[in-house]
Amino acid sequence: MNSMIKMGMLCVFLLTGNVVFSQNSKEAKALLDEVSTKMSAYKNMFIDFSQTLVNEDAGIKYGDEPPIRGEIVISGEKYQLEYLGNTFLYDGKKLHVINHDEKEIAITKGDLDADDGFIYPSKLFTFYKEGYQFKMGKLQNINGRNIQFVSLFPIDSSSEIVKVELGIDAKTKHIYNLIQTGSNGSKTTFTITKFKSNEVLSDSFFTFDKQKYLAKKYTID
Template identity: 75%
Template sequence: MKKIGILFLSLFITTVAFSQNDENAKSLLDEVSAKMGAYKNMYIGFSQTLSNEDAGIKEGDEPPIRGEINLQGEKYSLNYLGNQFIYDGKKLYVINHDEKEISVSDNDLSGDDGFIYPSKLLTFYKEGYNLEMGTLENIKGRNIQFVTLNPIDSNSEIVKVELGIDAKTKHIYKLIQTGANTSKTTFTIIKFRKNEDLSANFFTFNKAKFLTQKYTID
């Protein structure tokens, strides 16, 4: 499983001219990127829900999928759908605990297959989207300012992305991705910690440990 479905969308390189309203949206996302990017590291616990009107699937029909990720610069450790993804800055290790199989890739996965990966979380909006300010909503007592990102590529499988920003903390709170097939995927950050004391080898793949546990490494 190499496609990580957490806050990660398509990238297309282009030059964009912004209106004043778009400039406000871009300024807000720049502020969020600068603030969260300045942390030594971050822990994010999240939930994911899916709906699809064409398929008759309404949000809430299925229990949310839970996941968690630790980020430090380009490095990350992600637990999602029973798999663990460790990127040490050079190689990506995808660990399937059920099958006891591990695949290894050189470098991080790119966005060429239509996804943005953890190392691009705070920068993906900078290329390939027209930005505009969305609604300001009160969600569970928190003021959440939404920014709408519309892909410039007319062939994109993504119709739009809505990023919800906590107006007080300037942290990402929610991401809603709407696909061309009417599917809607919602990611909500339910836990957040910053600047934790992580061990020096936190993002290091321990090959000997997994071989001892009889994992197969490709």
């Protein structure tokens, strides 16, 4: 999987270690727990998102490139993600990466490996529960919405992630955006542009239809 796709999935979609929490971090944890409980209770979620990348050290400034758009449907640990011309279908047991341009499909057991600290769709609302220290950030008014930020810092000093800022709508307790700063100076921002929950899904929504793709001449690894 190329690095651009992998970087996007970090955001598509952190955090208590064995530390003594200050009052600030206790408040941050309470807020994150509230968000996780609320969003995890939905039967499913339909999310449209945009992703931007800034790396001033590499000469990539905000606005140099148009945002990358994507959409994801999540139900429990299952998800179907449309991103950069690829479909990522995880049925709870196997991940199917469908490359529509090349007509190639890779199938692996289990979800993507999260040992590197990356944030994957099925872990979007629980990733904060281990491996990070955190504190409350700023409360900002963004387009008329009060967004409370929580800053998260990896405990592992060798992590490719230096910092994660999670923006939370103070009214709805929904995630608004996620800003991830990498050790290479890059800053990737994932912003939710549309959100729906508890939609009607067919029983086969997260089922991989092998015959469908063979009929279309896709190669399956």
